[in-house]
Amino acid sequence: MLSRIAESLFWIGRYTERADATARLLDVHVQTILEDPWAEEDLVCRTLLSVMNRDAPSADTMVGRRFVLDSLAFDRSTPSAIAGSITAARENARRAREVISTELWEAVNGTWNQLPAHMMPSRPHSFFTWVRERSALVSGIVDQSISRDDTWNFLVLGRSIERADMTARLLATRALAGTTGPDWPTLLRSCGAHEAYLRRFRGLGADETAAEFLLTDRLFPRSVVHALGQAQACLDALDPAVGKASIGGARRTLGHARTNLEYGALPDLIEYLPAQMLAVQRACSSASETIRQRYFPSGALTQWAGGVL
Amino acid sequence: MADLFDGYPAGAAWDEVFDRTGDVRPSYRHVYEALGELSEAELRGRAETLARTYLTQGVTFDIGGEERPFPIDVAPRVVTEAEWDSVAPGVAQRVRALEAFLADVYGPQRAIADGVVPRRLVTSSTHFHRAAQGIEPPNGVRVHVSGIDLIRDEMGQFRVLEDNVRVPSGVSYVLSNRKAMAQVFPELFASLRIRSVAEYPGRLLAALTAAAPDGVHEPTVVVLTPGVYNSAYFEHSLLARSMGVELVEGRDLVCSGGHVWMRTTNGRRRVDVIYRRVDDEFLDPVTFRSDSLLGSPGLMAAARRGTVTIANAVGNGVADDKLVYTYIPDLIRYYLGEEPLLASVDTWRLEEPAALEEVLDRLHELVVKPVDGSGGKGLVVGPAASASELADLRDRLRKDPRGWIAQPVVQLSTVPTLVEGGLRPRHVDLRPFAVNDGERVWVLPGGLTRVALPEGQLVVNSSQGGGSKDTWVLGSSRGAPVSSPLERPRTVAFGEGVPIDASPSDDRSEQQQQQQQQARHPHPTGEAGAPC
Numbered sequence: 001m002l003s004r005i006a007e008s009l010f011w012i013g014r015y016t017e018r019a020d021a022t023a024r025l026l027d028v029h030v031q032t033i034l035e036d037p038w039a040e041e042d043l044v045c046r047t048l049l050s051v052m053n054r055d056a057p058s059a060d061t062m063v064g065r066r067f068v069l070d071s072l073a074f075d076r077s078t079p080s081a082i083a084g085s086i087t088a089a090r091e092n093a094r095r096a097r098e099v100i101s102t103e104l105w106e107a108v109n110g111t112w113n114q115l116p117a118h119m120m121p122s123r124p125h126s127f128f129t130w131v132r133e134r135s136a137l138v139s140g141i142v143d144q145s146i147s148r149d150d151t152w153n154f155l156v157l158g159r160s161i162e163r164a165d166m167t168a169r170l171l172a173t174r175a176l177a178g179t180t181g182p183d184w185p186t187l188l189r190s191c192g193a194h195e196a197y198l199r200r201f202r203g204l205g206a207d208e209t210a211a212e213f214l215l216t217d218r219l220f221p222r223s224v225v226h227a228l229g230q231a232q233a234c235l236d237a238l239d240p241a242v243g244k245a246s247i248g249g250a251r252r253t254l255g256h257a258r259t260n261l262e263y264g265a266l267p268d269l270i271e272y273l274p275a276q277m278l279a280v281q282r283a284c285s286s287a288s289e290t291i292r293q294r295y296f297p298s299g300a301l302t303q304w305a306g307g308v309l
Numbered sequence: 310m311a312d313l314f315d316g317y318p319a320g321a322a323w324d325e326v327f328d329r330t331g332d333v334r335p336s337y338r339h340v341y342e343a344l345g346e347l348s349e350a351e352l353r354g355r356a357e358t359l360a361r362t363y364l365t366q367g368v369t370f371d372i373g374g375e376e377r378p379f380p381i382d383v384a385p386r387v388v389t390e391a392e393w394d395s396v397a398p399g400v401a402q403r404v405r406a407l408e409a410f411l412a413d414v415y416g417p418q419r420a421i422a423d424g425v426v427p428r429r430l431v432t433s434s435t436h437f438h439r440a441a442q443g444i445e446p447p448n449g450v451r452v453h454v455s456g457i458d459l460i461r462d463e464m465g466q467f468r469v470l471e472d473n474v475r476v477p478s479g480v481s482y483v484l485s486n487r488k489a490m491a492q493v494f495p496e497l498f499a500s501l502r503i504r505s506v507a508e509y510p511g512r513l514l515a516a517l518t519a520a521a522p523d524g525v526h527e528p529t530v531v532v533l534t535p536g537v538y539n540s541a542y543f544e545h546s547l548l549a550r551s552m553g554v555e556l557v558e559g560r561d562l563v564c565s566g567g568h569v570w571m572r573t574t575n576g577r578r579r580v581d582v583i584y585r586r587v588d589d590e591f592l593d594p595v596t597f598r599s600d601s602l603l604g605s606p607g608l609m610a611a612a613r614r615g616t617v618t619i620a621n622a623v624g625n626g627v628a629d630d631k632l633v634y635t636y637i638p639d640l641i642r643y644y645l646g647e648e649p650l651l652a653s654v655d656t657w658r659l660e661e662p663a664a665l666e667e668v669l670d671r672l673h674e675l676v677v678k679p680v681d682g683s684g685g686k687g688l689v690v691g692p693a694a695s696a697s698e699l700a701d702l703r704d705r706l707r708k709d710p711r712g713w714i715a716q717p718v719v720q721l722s723t724v725p726t727l728v729e730g731g732l733r734p735r736h737v738d739l740r741p742f743a744v745n746d747g748e749r750v751w752v753l754p755g756g757l758t759r760v761a762l763p764e765g766q767l768v769v770n771s772s773q774g775g776g777s778k779d780t781w782v783l784g785s786s787r788g789a790p791v792s793s794p795l796e797r798p799r800t801v802a803f804g805e806g807v808p809i810d811a812s813p814s815d816d817r818s819e820q821q822q823q824q825q826q827q828a829r830h831p832h833p834t835g836e837a838g839a840p841c
Contacts (some may be wrong), residue, residue, distance in 0.1 A: 004814075011812040018809075032492055034498040055805030080809035088815050095814075125492040126358075165807075185507065198553025202527070281807035288810050 436626020
C-alpha cells in the first residue's frame with residue numbers, strides 16, 4: 001500500500017473518532033453547565049479548553065459555553081474542533097478514495113456535506129447527537145465493508161489511538177475540575193459506559209471505581225486500556241512481532257502506557273490522575289509520530305542540496 | 310411579549326404562575342420570561358422535538374394496546390425551596406406513620422386494641438393479606454418506595470390526596486422528563502438552581518440492598534416485571550438499567566430449597582431482594598391467584614422463611630386503602646406523637662349512616678372514589694356526571710358503603726400548559742416519591758407533576774389522558790459533601806496540555822495550490838495534475 005494512502009487511512013480513523021469523542025465530551029459539559037446549578041461555567045469552560053490544549057482568554061474575561069462551542073465544536077479551520085475534524089476526515093478520504101469502499105466514502109462525504117445544516121449554536125445537543133450518529137455510521141461501515149487487511153488495520157489503528165487519547169482527556173477534565181464539572185455518572189454516560197459500568201459494579205460503585213472503569217476495564221471498548229490494546233493488536237497485524245528479538249517503536253510506547261495502567265496500583269493512578277492522563281496523551285502523540293516515521297515518512301521532503309554530487 | 314399567554318383566563322383554582330391580580334409570581338418570573346421570548350411556532354417545534362425524543366427512547370405509555378409517547382408539556386412546574394421544605398418533611402412523616410401502621414397491622418395490632426382504628430376497617434380491606442401476617446422484614450421496612458399524591462387547593466395549600474405504598478409508578482417519567490427538558494430547553498435552565506433528580510436510582514438500590522436478608526453479603530437485587538406488555542415496562546427496564554441489576558420476569562425465577570433463584574446461562578443464581586412491580590395477587594400462585602403466570606410459586610414461602618426480601622412488602626395495600634386514609638392524621642398522632650405536617654382532604658366515611666345520607670343528597674357536587682382503586686379507576690366526579698350515572702352510583706353506594714369514600718370537589722391548582730390555543734391553565738397534582746432505607750426516609754426533590762390535558766378536567770391519571778410536566782425544586786444549598794480524593798478540585802494547570810495532533814498533510818496549503826494550478830493549466834505535453 002502506498003504510504004500516502006496509509007497515512008490518509010490512519011487519519012480518517014483518528015478524525016472520525018475525534019469528532020465523536022469531542023462531541024461526547026462537549027455534550028456532557030454543556031449539559032452540566034445548564035443542569036447543575038452549582039457548576040461554575042467559567043471554571044468548567046476553562047478546564048475544557050486547557051484539556052483540549054486551547055488558549056483561554058485572559059483571566060478577567062468570563063469564558064462561557066458559547067466560546068467553548070465556537071472554538072471546540074463549530075470551528076472548521078482546525079482539525080481539533082468537531083467541524084474541523086469532519087472536514088479533515090473528508091479530505092483524507094478523498095485522498096484515499098480508490099482504496100476505501102464507496103459506502104465509506106459516501107458516509108464520510110455525506111457527513112461533511114450535511115455539516116452546515118446541523119451547526120446550530122442554539123441546539124448544541126442535537127448537533128452532538130448527529131455527530132455521534134454519523135461517526136457510528138462511519139465506523140460501522142469500516143467494520144462491515146473493509147477487508148481485514150492493512151486498510152482496516154490503519155483505520156482502526158488511528159481510531160484506537162485517538163480513542164485512548166480522548167478518553168484520557170475526558171478523565172483529565174474531571175480530575176482537574178473536581179466537583180465543579182460533571183459528575184462521574186455523567187462522564188460514564190457520555191462514553192456510553194454507564195450501563196456497562198453499572199452492570200460490572202452492581203450500581204453501588206464509588207467514584208474511584210468509575211475512574212477505574214474508564215481507565216482499566218479490559219472488556220469495555222472505550223476504556224483507555226482496551227483502546228491501547230486494540231492499537232497494539234493493529235500494529236502487530238501490520239508488522240508481526242513474532243520471531244523478532246525485540247519490540248520497538250510505537251509498540252513499546254503504547255505497550256508501556258497500557259501496562260502501566262493495567263498492572264499499576266490503582267490508588268496511585270487515582271491519586272496522580274491528571275499526570276497519568278498527560279502521560280497517556282503523550283504516549284499517544286509520540287506513538288502517532290513514530291508510526292508516521294515508520295510507515296509514511298513522506299513528510300520529509302527531499303530537497304535538492306545542489307552541486308554536491 | 311408573551312403572546313402565548315394572551316387571553317389566559319383567571320379561574321377559581323389557584324394558579325401557580327399568576328396571582329389573583331394577574332401578576333407573575335416571583336418563582337415563575339424566569340420561566341415566564343424565557344417562554345415569552347419564544348414564538349409560538351418555535352415553542353411548538355420544541356414540543357415536537359420533546360415528543361420525538363420520547364418515541365426514540367421508548368418513553369411510551371400503553372393505552373389499550375397502542376404505544377404513544379408519554380405526553381410531556383413544555384412548561385415546567387416550579388416549586389420554591391420554602392414550599393418544598395414544608396412538603397418534604399410532611400411526606401416523610403406520612404411514610405413513617407404508614408410504616409408503623411403496617412408493622413402494627415401485620416404484627417401486634419395495638420392500634421386496634423387501643424381503639425384508634427376499628428378492627429373491621431383492617432379486616433375488610435381488599436388488600437389486607439393474612440398471608441403476610443408475621444413476615445418480619447429484615448430491616449423493618451415495608452414501604453421501600455412510596456408515592457404520596459398531593460394537590461394544591463384554592464388557597465395554594467398542599468394537601469394529601471392519596472397514598473400509594475403498593476407499587477407506585479411514574480418515577481421514570483421524572484427522570485426522563487428532566488433529561489429531555491435539559492436537552493430541548495437549555496435556556497430555561499440557565500441561571501436557575503434546580504435540584505437534581507439523578508440520584509434516585511442510587512438511593513433506591515441502597516435501600517433495596519439495605520433490606521436484604523440478614524447475613525447476606527453483597528446481595529443480589531432484581532426487579533420483577535410482569536413483562537414487556539405491561540404499561541409501565543419502560544419504567545421497570547429503566548430502573549433495572551440504572552441500578553445495574555437484572556430485570557426478571559416470573560418465569561426467570563424458581564423457588565427451591567427455601568430460596569429464590571434465577572435461571573442464568575451459568576446455572577442458578579440466588580436472589581436476595583426482589584423489587585417487584587407485580588401486584589400482590591399475581592405474585593405467588595400458591596398463595597394468591599392460582600392462575601397467575603406473572604409470579605413464581607413458592608415466593609411467599611421463601612419470604613416467610615426470611616431468605617428473600619420482597620419490596621414493597623406484600624399486603625401494603627391495607628395502608629393505602631382510601632378509607633384508612635381518613636384515619637392517617639390520627640395514626641400519625643398515635644404512632645409518632647407528632648401533629649400531621651400535611652393537611653388531608655375532607656372525606657366522608659360512607660359507613661357512618663349520617664355521612665352516607667348526606668353524601669347521597671349532595672352526590673352531584675362531590676367526588677366519589679372506590680377505596681381500593683388506583684389510576685383513577687371507578688372515580689366519579691359529581692358535577693361532571695349525568696343523572697343516570699348518579700342514580701346508578703347511588704345504588705352502588707347503598708349496596709357497598711365500605712367500598713367507597715366521598716370528597717368535596719377540590720379545584721386542583723393550575724399551571725400553563727401548551728394546548729391548541731396557546732398556553733392555558735390546566736389542573737395538576739404532584740406525586741413526590743419517597744425511598745425508605747430503614748435509616749431515614751428520603752424524598753426525591755420534585756416528583757411527578759401530572760396534568761389533566763382536557764380543559765377543566767380534574768382527573769390527572771395517565772390512563773385517563775393525563776400528561777406530565779418536569780417539576781423543578783429550586784435549591785440554594787449544595788447537596789453532597791466533598792469526600793473522595795477525586796473530588797478535591799485541583800488547580801487547573803493551564804498550558805500543560807498535550808497538543809492535539811493533526812496530519813501534516815492536512816496543512817500543505819502550498820502543495821494544494823500547486824495541484825490546483827496544475828488542474829487549471831494543463832501541462833503542454835498533455836499530462837494534467839491531480840484533479841481537484
